[in-house]
Amino acid sequence: MMKLTKFNLVSIILVILVILTVTGRIFSAPNLSDYSWILVFPLFAYLYYSQTKQTNHYFGFFLIGFSLVEILKIVFYGNDTMAYYVANYLVIATYTSLIIFLVKDFNFKLLFKQFKLHLVVLLFFNAYIIYVLNQMIMQDAQLSVYSLDFIIEVTYNVLILLVLSLSLIHYLYHETKQGLLLFLASVCIVFSEMVQVAYLFISSEYLLQIVYSALIGVGFYFLYEYIKIKYKATLKTTKIA
Template structure:
């Protein structure tokens, strides 16, 4: 097997995943956290340097997520400016992913073929947003209509939109890449919901581990998505000049 740059980076990602899991198992959070920082830049590199048909909205999502994880781990929420910068950047990152998911979808066909799906998703999202807001309001220090509350609510609405639109994206296009994006969205969104429970209700270690596992699975599906686009790049026949 030819040992390409893509394969080398893939091996590095596996090593980082092992280090992260070892840190969780042996209760070495700093080891896991610093290994976690390296995952997202490597995924971004694979996407921009080795995938076919890059989309800047999806690429910005990866870049923004890389910066957010760096800010969250380096400053550990101890710096107010870094905290607000990370949350606002997270919101922009998910908004960028939403734009990526809806590009190419024609509303006329969408409402004609997926009307029932849209109604069910609307009801589901309304319920989940209500539940998440109730979880957030468990924090007595978080005042309703404060900047922190608005950020949290906006964040929750966006991650649910990502989940719903990734499903619509998959149903609309019916491709393997669409399925991978949907599975990645499911894992990432549910990891964010677990994190809300961890931050505002209970700081049980199991919740933190569940968050890490779900987020890791989400980005594994994104890696497979990028890998498929990389294979497409290699299989594209070269034009004869």
């Protein structure tokens, strides 16, 4: 029988919240999905900071930043302009923090020596994807080139692609299960952001909203598994001590 620790209890609550979120998305109950979803990210942050010993504040800010973004969407509901700017500035800061976390322990001389081909391929891949995303953004007739909104969207797209590329390099550099989980999480989160761009600027198809929710949900499942590894390592350390 599974011992009901704080980690397990929070995990059960997370599963319930995700089920409620998906149910709300499928059956067009935004209040149910939105209010369930805003509780998911604070619980991730709680698990990371209270249940693990080896924490990093850059990664922690990434979790906390996402928590605040979802809460601000509710706080500024009805004020689309304020919600847009505050949420986007915070997300940009959040992704920047995650990028710092991914590169902070790189030996760049060794990195360029071992992964020169990978870096060149990723550079061209990212350039193409950014071009495609910008073409999607420009479908919005109200968005003019070089306006503040355009710069925010381009910066946002560059950062999410950097997260994807650097998470891959981070995994290849370290070759650990934790690195793999971070990469898989990044893949899901980045593609969810791409789907969201298509939803916002090209087509408001209901299916795109479902795909977005599914991808970001799977992405944060991988983050949960990443935190779970940290938690198990903490338990082993505690038992040895």
